[in-house]
Amino acid sequence: MEPVRTVAGRAYPWGASNVDTDVIIPAEWLKTITRSGLARGAFQTVRAEPGNVFDEPEYAGAPILIAGDNFGCGSSREHAAWALNDMGVRAVIAPSFSDIFAGNAFKNGIVTVALPQEAIDRLIEVARTQPITVDLETMTVTTPFQDRFAFTLDPFRRQCLMEGLDEIALTLSKDTAISKYESAVADARPWIGRRGGHAGIVVEGTGRT
Structure with a gap:
């Protein structure tokens, strides 16, 4: 805009x-x-x-x-x-x-x-x-x-x-804050950011994920 x-x-x-x-x-x-x-x-x-x-x-x-x-x-x-x-x-x-x-x-x-x-x-x-x-x-x-x-x-x-x-430019202007937040979330809850077919959660007592 x-x-x-x-x-x-x-x-x-x-x-x-x-x-x-x-x-x-x-x-x-x-x-x-x-x-x-x-x-x-x-x-x-x-x-x-x-x-x-x-x-x-x-x-x-x-x-x-x-x-x-x-x-x-x-x-x-x-x-x-x-x-x-x-x-x-x-x-x-x-x-x-x-x-x-x-x-x-x-x-x-x-x-x-x-x-x-x-x-x-x-x-x-x-x-x-x-x-x-x-x-x-x-x-x-x-x-x-x-x-x-x-x-x-x-x-x-x-x-x-x-x-x-515009709305896109407003979002992009917050890129640093968004990236910082995503990085913090990834450190605190690493299972959320994992890629692949499943979250990689270990099922207790089985040794399987």
Whole structure:
């Protein structure tokens, strides 16, 4: 996972509320087991409408999505986060998020920023013509007009995002401690670590194992 410290650029000024994961990526796209190519199916039903924000050329490749309340509700499909990633979205700003979506987004390096509706309204207005910056260092969302909106994020998730640590990387970062523990266990209970078809336990009185 790539480290995320700031996300800056144009933002999709969408603002829709109660966007479920089926809207983000329809069920027909769930057959794939890869994370690439899902951008083609992202917001498919929305893109079927003429003049939708996702097909406006000025927002092409925008790294930020501004949405409404309860973003990512519905099913728990991780494909929703994969699709956003494949679109190039690295941060979603909304008043609130589904817990499962927020977790999936975090695991895939996407920052979920919760702000009050009045801040969302202002950011949508600015995003129509100007870039926006999400800064994990200062925990703020800023605009060229000196707007500054503070947000909170779980400290553990913030650290993982800024250091680019997914679950595998977190485990590997504890390699020394894990190896030390395994070595201690092997010394204290050598029968656990023995290889072969059986544990090599001696049956008393028989001399056999």
